[in-house]
Amino acid sequence: MCSEARGKHEKTRSCWQRIFVINGRIKWHWAPVFLIFWVLLYFYISIPAYHRLPVPINIADEARYPDRFIAERAEQNLAKLIALGPRVVGSAANEKGAIEYFQEYLTKLKAEANPIYDIEGDVQLASGSYCHWDMVNMYQGIQNFVIKIGLKDTNSTSYLLVNSHYDSVPHGKGAGDDGTMVAIMLETLRVLSKSNKPLRNPVVFLFNGAEENPLQASHAFITQHKWSKYCKALINLDSAGNGGREILFQSGPNHPWLMKHYRRAIMHPFASTVAEEMFQRHFIPSDTDFRIFRDHGRLVGLDMAHQYNGYVYHTRYDVPEIIPRGTFQNTGDNVLALVWEIANAPELEDPSGNSEGHTIFYDVLGRSLVFYTETEGIIVNVLVSIVAIITCTISFKQMAKTTGSKFGNIINRAITSLGIQVLAVISAVAICFFIAVFMDLVHMPMTWFTNSWLILGLYFCPLFFAFAIVPALYFHSQKRVRFPLGFRVQILLHCHCLFLTFVTLGATIAGIRSAFMLMIAVLFYSIGLIVNLCTKLHNKSLPWLIPHILCNIPPFLFYAYQSHGFFVAFIPMTGRFGASVNPDFIICGFTVGVGLLTGGFMIPVLNLFQKSKAIICSLLGITVFFIILAATPIGFPYRPETNIQRFSVLHTRRVFHDETDGIRRLETGYFIMPQDRRTYSVKNQLLNMSLAETLEKDCNDELFCGLPLYNHRWSKARGSSIWIPGPDPKFDKEPELKLISKNQLSNTSIRYEMELSGPDHMGIYINPLKDRKVNAWSFHYTPLRLNWKTPYFIYFSYGKDKSPLRFKLEFENPSADWSTPIFEIGIAGHWNHDESTHTPEFKRFLQSFPKYVDAIAWPAHYEVRLF
Structure with a gap:
């Protein structure tokens, strides 16, 4: 009980000490409360603010x-x-x-x-x-x-x-x-x-x-x-x-x-x-x-x-x-x-x-909008940075006065702490990305795709572990130095503030308007520090934490609201980034950014708790537990209808002509374009998956890998395509390319006029052979004017007007030798809105995909000819 016969102030101090403090440190069992407090703010204020919708009018x-x-x-x-x-x-x-x-x-x-x-x-x-x-x-x-x-x-x-x-x-x-x-x-x-x-x-x-x-x-x-x-x-x-x-x-x-x-x-x-x-x-x-x-x-x-x-x-x-x-x-x-x-x-x-x-704009928890010009943003960023530097400097001077140390010694300690903080940041980034690489190597990327809360344990906990353990080890090595632990932690926090200040100034100089995100953290930390200096709480070992925590609640709520919006938007997007991108890198990178802004001012406080190193190491234990969870069905990314895996599947016929217009190669089968990293998730269920082939050789030898690529995104991701031999698809009418005329304009110039008819979505791929080049054509002229790299990709579609497309191609030859083929042209046809063209075999193939897959599928035809 706190009723000893002492003065009112002394009784209050003793009461708080008995509840929270032992031997100049916060009792260890308050550490979980401290950490859970921030988690609760996120779940009960920031998340509801993000999802708030008005009452609809009927x-x-x-x-x-x-x-x-x-x-x-x-x-x-x-x-x-x-x-x-x-x-x-x-x-x-x-x-x-x-x-x-x-x-x-x-x-x-x-x-x-x-x-x-x-x-x-x-x-x-x-x-x-x-x-x-x-x-x-x-x-x-x-x-x-x-x-x-x-x-x-x-x-x-x-x-x-x-x-x-x-x-x-x-x-x-x-x-x-x-x-x-x-x-x-x-x-x-x-x-x-x-x-x-x-x-x-x-x-x-x-x-x-x-x-x-x-x-x-x-x-x-x-x-x-x-x-x-x-x-x-x-x-x-x-x-x-x-x-x-x-x-x-x-x-x-x-x-x-x-x-x-x-x-x-x-x-x-x-x-x-x-x-x-x-x-x-x-x-x-x-x-x-x-x-x-x-x-x-x-x-x-x-x-x-x-x-x-x-x-x-x-x-x-x-x-x-x-x-x-x-x-x-x-x-x-x-x-x-x-x-x-x-x-x-x-x-x-x-x-x-x-x-x-330009402007800088952002909403605050969906309640109000902050907006100012880029020039005003630069002024604000610079002023806040100056205030932060001045305030931290005053704090260092006050520490020197209170402890009886020289100001130079405090500055030296601050420089060392700044190095420790930078090392902590580097370590945090390293361990976070190590886990991202590890999860990919053991074939477990995207385990957070459905249960996004796994990110807390997989990436935030190791990030915060590294933030805290590096300073903790430094403090442990300096435990015989007679300098109050409360001041050591304050110096570390000041150094994090200065680190963010320098990054803010650098981003501002680089013209990055999003530097306001860093500025907000610096601003509220500076406000808390000013309060502590004015109230003299700055000079006490632990009470300075109260203004510090209170002043960091508003930016934490803001960052948590913003980060939740990022996760809501980007986690589903990782399901269509393609097989060549490890999406855990994206989540990890954002975790680092958010962690610097939120945990950077809170996690070092763990060093003020009793058994601090054990508390910090428990974060790493949580990470191990979450990795184990990720290996269970909880970490399987997909769910039918709600959190699906995407594949584009084209039932394809590929026809390749030689220079005599004879068919040198004809193949039919399924062209599969995976949309995310876990292509292998269907290998045990997909029909004829044992026959699957990569297209690396075709991508080296054939025009656009010899594939009916639908658009430029498919072109960029074509290297991760899969080919499974299969039966012939069904078309109502194949694309038809007619040579209308061929006219030699000079010894080194020749013109072709062609006509193309076919389905309402087609691709035209043009590749000049040897040293020839396209000198003119009837398509948009920008690729020729800017000397785009060949081959050229023309995406063509039509709506109500079904008339054939007529176009001209004019080639320039450095010599008068026209004895070899001048160019190759690929024509892709897509029947992408009529499922009656799906053959029974194609339907059975699509049905063999797991229930959690959404296969966007249609028949396609691809033909390459030489002229």
Whole structure:
């Protein structure tokens, strides 16, 4: 009991000592409480904040909310769109069913609209081409459905563009990507059309019919549509998942006024500069129409996407039944508010006059948005860094005064501690990546794919172990030195603060806007240190921990919220990074980053506990336990329907011609493209897997490995492909390449005119032989102008216009010798939206995949000829 006959202050001090302290250290059994405290903050505050959705408004409540977005109506819109089936370019569902649905909706919209509005609709049919990464992307007869709404008799020539796409991937219903956003746009249109609120400028709603091809319809609109030249700003709506909140991950570029209006209008903020920089540096294996509008139309705008439950993204399990109604309300509220705000913004009339540089933006637990310009961010980062350096210096001086040491001795101790801290960081990174390599070597990558909590034990615990054990061993070696342990730990924490300060300044100088993440940690640590200096708690062995811990709770909650968002988005993405990437490296790398910001200021505190080294080593024991767990069924990555493994499977015929046009090689079988690291997970179940062959030799000898590669992503990952010999596939009509004419233009120049007909998705691969080169052609000219490396890849698709493709190729020969073949050309045909073309043998092969596999499959034909 704490009731001894002493002064009140003395009784209180004795009470706290009896509960928490023994021999100048915190009692060991409080260490688990200390660690669990942070875990509970993560699970009970940060995670719920990330998943919070508003209460949806139903149709029955519409009379009470006349100008509000109605989630139930949007849900009904989605159900009607999904009922059409997979909407692949060229399919009846995409080219006819979806257009008819939009036309019916437009007719009803006009009939019920407020008479102050003029509403126009247009079906765009377009053909064109452009370069997308490493290929020429060519389209013919693809469609857009466009609706423009504005005040009657308006003379405004500044339009706001709102875009989403209604097409889907093969065999996918596309509820999340991007049916949900289409449904939200339709409901937004309805609310706008019935409202009495005026629109200062018209709004164009683009229902994009060829995004998955990829990005063709946005190019068609921005380069060819009659309204495109009036569009001055953009709200792009896309998805890499199914449901949840939409994240704003691109803004501008160079137009801070967009973020000003976003902050003013948005009801449920969710935005991140970190996501923007990661996306723009291609850490995320996706692209959006935003890039096309930006690069080809010089539009500025906001790019937003759903990214929750990416496990079902681009699979047959992307269905409307798993989308919570709160998702429609969350995104609908935001989109409706943004349309009102930006359409009425004065900056829309002349965006070029408001180009002021990049911005830094992030939301705080989904409650509020922080936004400032890049210049202001630089000033803030520098000021906070200066404050941190000054504050730590004052602390060192105060320590010298309190302990009777020379200031120089304290500085020397600090320099040593800084080296120890850097060594701890290096050790932490090393042990973390060692485990990632080990898990891959024992064929256990991605064990956290379904049970993501395994990451805590597999990577966070060894990371924190290394953070703590290196300083602990140093302190142990210095135990005979008469210098208070509390000051030693404070110096170590100061050194971590200075380490982050230097990294913050370096990142700021390098132009990395995400340096604000480091700045926040430095800022709150400095605040805690200032409190300790002002209250004199700094001079006591343990009480300084109270302000230190309290001031680190806000940044911890913020980082935990941000990191949970990363894991929610990136863990499913690792299932489509390809077989050549060890996804544990990605998770490990992010763990290191988060650990530096959270554990860097908390884990060294373990040295103040009794039995500190035993406590620290227990973290390593937890890691061993989690590795054992990972080897059990708990660590198996996949689950049927929810956490699936992806394979692309093409039932393929490969035909190779010689220079006499005779067939030198003909093979039929299954071309398998694994999408993640664990290709071997199906080896014991897949039919005829014992016959599987790698394609290393073909990749050395044949044009594009002799494979019907679907797009540039397949081209990049073709080296990890698998070939299993099998029966002949079935086609309604093989691609047919006709030589229309061959004309020698000079002794060293020759021109071919050709005609290609076949399915609505084809690939054309062109490889000049020997020293010849393509001098001119009728495709997009950029690869020739920029001297792209051969062979060339042309992706070609068509929608309503099924007419054959005519093209010309002109070759230059350094000599007048034309006696050997000039070039080889490969033609790939894909029948990717008609399962009636699947043979019984192909169906049996697909059924042999485990239940946890989603095999996106179709027949394909590949033929190589020499000319």
